[in-house]
Amino acid sequence: MMPPRTGDPRAAEPAFAAKGAQTESVIAGIDLGGTKMAVCLASESRVIARHRAAVPKSGAESAVTEAMIALVSDSCMSLGIEPASLAAIGVSACGPFEGARGQLASAAPNLCGGLTADSVLPNRWMRIPLEAPLRDRFRTADIVIANDAQSALLAEHRFGALRGASHGAYLTWSTGIGVGLMLDNRLVRGKAGNAGHAGHSMVAASGSHRPRCGCGNDGDVESLAGGAALAHAWGNDTVALFEAFRRGDHRASGLVESALDAVSDLLYNLFVTLDLERIAIGGGLFCGQSDLLLPALRRRLFESGRYPGMQGMLAGTRVVAVSDPSRTAEMGALCLVLPQDWQPHWSDKFSANHDSVIAA
Ligand SMILES: [Zn+2]
Structure with missing residues (x-):
């Protein structure tokens, strides 16, 4: 089976082109920070769900990505959406990244305790695999990963x-x-x-x-x-x-x-x-x-x-x-995959779209 197409977030226009029944397409934005991760699901015109969870700091190197996958899946299931039907997933994560395109991993010092001898983190992780496990789980979705400053830049460029x-x-x-x-x-x-x-x-x-x-x-x-x-x-x-x-x-x-x-x-x-x-x-x-x-x-x-x-x-x-500090992270993750033809529905919402369905 061919792997899902790797999105190219370099283009201001997202790689993901809405396909099929656009009005029913749902995309996910994931913001992975040093202490918490946030997931939002969005339809063509608005955010339809938001969930948050703590970032695991111990266990296997895969713990963080497994928690991320579980959070996305739970968010989908809470709305009756099949996780595999997500059209695209944008991941805004703390870096720096390692690995080739298709296998990006985060080697963030605030998550990986194995990078420095004097880390106070309760793990010895050297890197957190991001892209491969996400592609493995969400096979039908376009997945675009960028660091948090890059994704925030896209949000400010498109809407702010x-x-x-x-x-x-x-x-x-x-x-x-x-x-x-x-x-x-x-x-x-x-x-x-x-x-x-x-x-x-x-x-x-x-x-x-x-x-x-x-x-x-x-x-x-x-x-x-x-x-x-x-x-x-x-x-x-x-x-x-x-x-x-x-x-x-x-x-x-x-x-x-x-x-x-x-x-x-x-x-x-x-x-x-x-x-x-x-x-x-x-x-x-x-x-x-x-x-x-x-x-x-x-x-x-x-x-x-x-x-x-x-x-x-x-x-x-x-x-x-x-323009709107409270939404830069969320919109950044979404903007990695937000289809260009959805943009008119979002242009006036960057500083006013607080229609959260599910509170954290
Ligand atoms: Zn420095």
Whole structure:
């Protein structure tokens, strides 16, 4: 038997083309995070079910994918849908990925305890097989897997803050920092689907402050600005850090200004490296403090004189906040496989479609 066709998520238009009785087709979007997984089922015009579950942290390497398959199957059965009849499945997962197309696995440090000697996770997994078990179980479905920043980029491009931008990036500023990239209306994937791990790129750290990142680098962007790194440096969570910053605390100011410098440098590097027209920023840390962070980044990029070079490439570019942070992850997973001819039904729902049938 021929394996199901591998979707190509590089195209802004999804690989999956609605087939047969479109009005009855159901697709699934799976968002696999570090602690929880979420599944939503969607028909042509709306989300028809949402379910969540904790991500297993122990057992065999296949435990996570087995839990994912069970969650999708249970969601289908709760609506009387045969799981094998799903038309397509989009999986937005934390990376990095390993393996060839058709056999993609996640080697995410926040899930796989075997990757580092000092991991606190209760497993010694080296990788989580994703694509092969899903294809084995859902034989009739097109399956497209991308990392969470890449899928969020697709959602913002089709429905949100990057609509109309042919050359753009999505930057998530959260516990970690990740980027999704689009050039010429195509998602940039890279040789193993890992394009956009720009949080681990190096910038000129101010002074001698070069903390160690979880990836092993000293002084990369995530080590200077990621939420986990900031909380570690501050000694409390980032909400407390930003409260202190807003009060004018000297040490908090040093950390936040250094983080802003690092993210601003990363944005500048993306603009001049890739000739982008727009970058949208999301992520929990950023969205919780966007009133402060967005103007501060714009000042650095466009007004401060921090980057006297390449001003011609920055002219006319924009840095914006995501349109609907509460739905970026779900819509990202769905957008990996949402048929183009369904799009008109969804265009006005990105910030208003809360018609959940099944609560978590
Ligand atoms: Zn790093």
